[in-house]
Amino acid sequence: MMIARRGLLAGLGGVGAAGILPFHSSKAHASAVGTGGDSPARYRRGFDNQRIPDLGNGIFLNPVVSGDRPDPSILKDGKDYYMTFSTFDAYPGLTIWHSRDLVNWRPLAPALTRNIGSVWAPSLHKDGGRYFLYIPVKASKGNDIFVSWADRITGPWSAPISLGLPDHIDPCHAVAEDGSRWLFLSGGDRVKLSPDNLSLAGEVEHVYDPWRYPSDWIVEGFSPEGPKIHFINGWYYMITAVGGTAGPPTGHMVIAARSRSLHGPWEHHPANPLVRTSSVDEAWWSRGHASLVEAPDGSWWSVYHGYENGFWTLGRQCLLDPVEFTPDGWFQMTGGDLSSPISKPAGGTAVQHGMALSDDFTGPLAQGSKWSFFKPDVNEADRVKSGGGVLRLAGKGEAPSSGSPLLLTAGDRSYRFECDIELAPEGRAGLVLFYDEKLYCGLGFDKDRFVTHQYGRERARPANPHGASMRLRVTNKHHIIIYDTSGDGGQTWHRFDRGMEVSGYHHNVRGGFLMLRPGLYAAGPGEAKFRNFKFTALDD
Structure with a gap:
């Protein structure tokens, strides 16, 4: 059966008199992904608990x-x-x-x-x-x-x-x-x-x-x-x-x-x-x-x-x-x-789907297949040195907006990412959710203060109790952003007193045809050191 015939579409059921399209929540969407009964089919999980399409029983989900x-x-x-x-x-x-x-x-x-x-x-x-x-x-x-x-x-x-x-x-x-x-x-x-x-x-x-x-x-x-x-x-x-x-x-x-x-x-x-x-x-x-x-x-x-x-x-x-x-x-x-x-189509052999987004930085950085810079300069790759469990990223600009952050493409509706970060003297670094240079959010720090990135701007700067080294964690749960910090490598977490809601960080607000991407940045003099980057997709 083909959908979207002319007669079906002309009325656009649910469109108000003013032509406004009603918004339907992600909860409603999640319940719609199923086999037609009351028990929806669930994605299988692969690297870092990311959803994968092949359900392993001859069928797949988009x-x-x-x-x-x-x-x-x-x-x-x-x-x-x-x-x-x-x-x-x-x-x-x-x-x-x-x-x-x-x-x-x-x-x-x-x-x-x-x-x-x-x-x-x-x-x-x-x-x-x-x-x-x-x-x-x-x-x-x-x-x-x-x-x-x-x-x-x-x-x-x-x-x-x-x-x-x-x-x-x-x-x-x-x-x-x-x-x-x-x-x-x-x-x-x-x-x-x-x-x-x-x-x-x-x-x-x-x-x-x-x-x-x-x-x-x-x-x-x-x-x-x-x-x-x-x-x-x-x-x-x-x-x-x-x-x-x-x-x-x-x-x-x-x-x-x-x-x-x-x-x-x-x-x-x-x-x-x-x-x-x-x-x-x-x-x-x-x-x-x-x-x-x-x-x-x-x-x-x-x-x-x-x-x-x-x-x-x-x-x-x-x-x-x-x-x-x-x-x-x-x-x-x-x-x-x-x-x-x-x-699924018959025949063929299945390759292992996707890739891990977590990174221990034990070897060269997987640029292009995993990590990518936003609007890099000609010599942007020279900023990066990866190996021995450490990613060294030279500072650039004053904030993510001017610093070509290093980003991933995440495909789950909810996820968490975290990393140990060590600053250079007078340097700044942090974790971001980045759409483009005018629309992003995240949490960064220098040795004395945090910096909150909101709506593509740098806002509040509360005191930093951890100094020049800490572990940061960002959770994106259906557009709700939560920040946690740790001064002991993640053994003890402290909820940061500022959250975000980012459902509007997308093309229909900002243009550009992009997505909201998780990543990291380094700004100011010297180079920041990143260790043990961990990405985890969260079940819906």
Whole structure:
């Protein structure tokens, strides 16, 4: 059964006369994730008690990759599957993930190490035995789309090459029936590529006018973006996102068109939209930016992103939806609102899912696959020395806003993280929950006083009884933030007399398409020392 048909959506049940969408709590969402009965299915737990999708009995729960994993670009390469996501201002970025069954995924290594701007909706492809990444960026010195290539998926990847496309985002590589190479772009446009895929061979041309939804639907804006091209059974299928990426939960949607030729003409899918959140009661909001992929057993699936009900703070997470082709050559998504467990595709072998976020700092820092800097400078990596159980982080700036904090991507609704911190003389350091340089919270200290980070500003500075060394702990329990401090390595904890509520630390308040990420920072002169970083996801 396909959801989000035109008749179902036009009324948007529960929308008030003024067009206001009622908010539904995370408690209501949690009870909706189940098998259809009174006993909801529960996530299995992996590294650091983090939720994992594979329930171990032939079924899985979405998301398949949790946390901020937007704009998934997936590549089937023999028995292997590779996927990457938008990483925006986090560097190293564009980590490649690997799977053998589409449900269990593990990170490999980052493909982009030099800060070239905010990375939006990359596209991963293989052509002629070589891997390609097309990388759109938003940058103060000018927007562009870059291409990087590698002979092995794990790299080394070439330095990004500018294509000179400042007015488009969301590229997708495609090969036409005549062997020509093309890059499809936002807005229904495309441009011809050179045979080696590394430069343009023509001018941008408009080739497709996307299907339009009814004018009374509640959306963020038309915004045709994220084209994905697939050649299946003699048809070229173009899958596009319209309706805006965030904003109202009912805005983002998946539409499709097809053609016998990559050069068109394109015929709209008669059941558009194929995916759309129809109510704020659903488990996943703003679903869109879809691709098709064939599973090991020959079945077809779609990966796309969505916001978890009540948890915009986690960013857009990666979802997996079963696909069924119909006798007329069209296809439909069959997973409904993705709130219930779904049978896994058969075949393939499961890799160990995810990674530990805890870190004992006994070896080199896992930059890109685990840790990343926010808006780093060219030599940002020189600030870090990890080994022997200690992370040494040179101070930068005066606060997290100017200090390029070192951050993780956490995908659970509730979690706790803690760390031993030792200051340099006159230095400052602490733990943060960081959206961007203007919106973050956390707790830091110098040798005499604490500093509370609230709403992206530095506020109260109560006395610090522990001196230049202490263990800090931050708990995020469904958006409620609790701070604890310890002067004896965590044997005795003292509740800090200031908490936070951070459900509004997200894109629909601040913009930027990011997530609220846990991490650490060091400011001022010298270097701070961090030891025994422990992350623990908390059961809901």
